[in-house]
Amino acid sequence: MIHLVREKLNISDGLIVPEAEDLHYLVKVRRIRSGEKVSFASAGDVFETECTLSGKEVSFKITNKYGDLQNKPKLFAALASADIPALEECLRNGVEAGGDAFFIFRSDYSNTDTKLIEKKMPRFKTIVASAASQSRRTMLPEITLKTMDELAGMDCEHIALHPYSPVNLNSYDCKDKKDKMLWIGAEGGFSEKETAFFEGKNFRMFSLKTPILRMENAVTVSLAFVRNLINLQSGE
8 A cells, every 4th residue: 555644634525635746646656546545644643545536537535544643752863964865864764763853963073064954954854755655654754953952952861872882772771751862973973072062961872882883874773773662662
């Protein structure tokens, strides 16, 4: 079944009315046929529909609706701004690994200006939507720019990944019901100043007992690991 995740859905008289871009994708790219099932998701709600083709008219009748919002901690990723291709891969992998929101910040080792990040936001959001649909998510993850101070002020458990931390991520106990924020640095990791910033904020710091990973691989491994722990604690 084709699955699409969007920020908002147009619903009218028991029908899902896709945006023009989605309609083009379904009809011209996926070549959907009458009677085929399509599911649309937004904000934790999933609408199962059946397609009807009549000449040039296309409709998607809602046949079932269910909610998938669960009372479990959310998983966020704070990503240091990096090369655009690296960030694109981080977002794609991070959504599929279970990230609920992504915040890009300027770090000491960042080599990409935030103005370019802002310019690329439409592209990033397209990648997030595609990855969310591919992995059959029921909510569209948020992606925004923030400063380190803004992120540090968010009410969640903050976890910084640092390759030289003596504490391994495998020892992390996530029984705390608070939301989680994983901080992941650009190439070169975090500077001494940033490490001191984390320590001053009483962030937990962990390492991965692997060779030094590229940023996009660190995102995949760490988010998937913590997401797995959260889901296990939630009884999934």
